[in-house]
Amino acid sequence: MTQPRPHPAGPDGPDLLLAPMRWWHVAMVAELEQTVFDIDPWTAELFWSELAQGEQRRYLTALWRPQGVPTHDTSAIVGYAGLALAEDGAYIQTIGVVPRMRGRGVGARLMIALLRDARRAGARNCGLEVRTDNQAARALYSRLGFVDIGLRRGYYQPSGGDAYVMRVRKIDTVGYAELLDRVEATLLITSRVEP
Ligand SMILES: CC(C)(COP(=O)(O)OP(=O)(O)OC[C@H]1O[C@@H](n2cnc3c(N)ncnc32)[C@H](O)[C@@H]1OP(=O)(O)O)[C@@H](O)C(=O)NCCC(=O)NCCS
Numbered sequence: 001m002t003q004p005r006p007h008p009a010g011p012d013g014p015d016l017l018l019a020p021m022r023w024w025h026v027a028m029v030a031e032l033e034q035t036v037f038d039i040d041p042w043t044a045e046l047f048w049s050e051l052a053q054g055e056q057r058r059y060l061t062a063l064w065r066p067q068g069v070p071t072h073d074t075s076a077i078v079g080y081a082g083l084a085l086a087e088d089g090a091y092i093q094t095i096g097v098v099p100r101m102r103g104r105g106v107g108a109r110l111m112i113a114l115l116r117d118a119r120r121a122g123a124r125n126c127g128l129e130v131r132t133d134n135q136a137a138r139a140l141y142s143r144l145g146f147v148d149i150g151l152r153r154g155y156y157q158p159s160g161g162d163a164y165v166m167r168v169r170k171i172d173t174v175g176y177a178e179l180l181d182r183v184e185a186t187l188l189i190t191s192r193v194e195p
Pocket of ligand 1: 036037094095096097098101102104105106107108129130131134135136139140143
């Protein structure tokens, strides 16, 4: 297993570091999950099983101004998101931003990074499910080109909440890369993606 190492130091670092989610992040992410999702939060075991899927999953943690802080200091985590990769498609498994940091573009930064990852992996489309009453998430996804393609009643368990199925097609095109660039250009917070 890869061991924690210090984040790069420097006063001019980005606001956000988007780092691959590692085993030492999971306990804190699972704790944050309780405040991020009022209903149906994931357990630590579920995050573990997702990370265990290896190359079929890409999970990111968003760390707020972590310059010089060791990566295992998980107090800097303000968000996280995960992607599943299948044949020619990708799927957003989850995304969450801590309540105090919402509305600043952290969610957009995470989504853009995952969608670029999906493009690099050869995905041609990307899907997700979202609660029908989740207007903030739906606004974010629409901005990134996702459209409703269906409704799944009782999708969320154990709550029984309904979900819209959303998808964006042709993410492998130059046009879509440009859309991601355009959305990114509107964001005030800066970020760096750790390879
Ligand atoms: C969805 C979520 C990840 C977005 O994270 P974020 O960092 O706030 O996202 P951003 O700041 O990049 O963008 C939020 C968007 O929601 C909009 N928004 C925020 N609050 C809103 C509200 N109450 N109603 C409608 N739109 C809202 C913002 O204006 C922005 O829209 P825009 O991109 O068109 O400007 C965050 O709200 C969250 O963690 N929610 C709880 C977990 C969740 O629902 N996850 C999604 C599961 S499908």
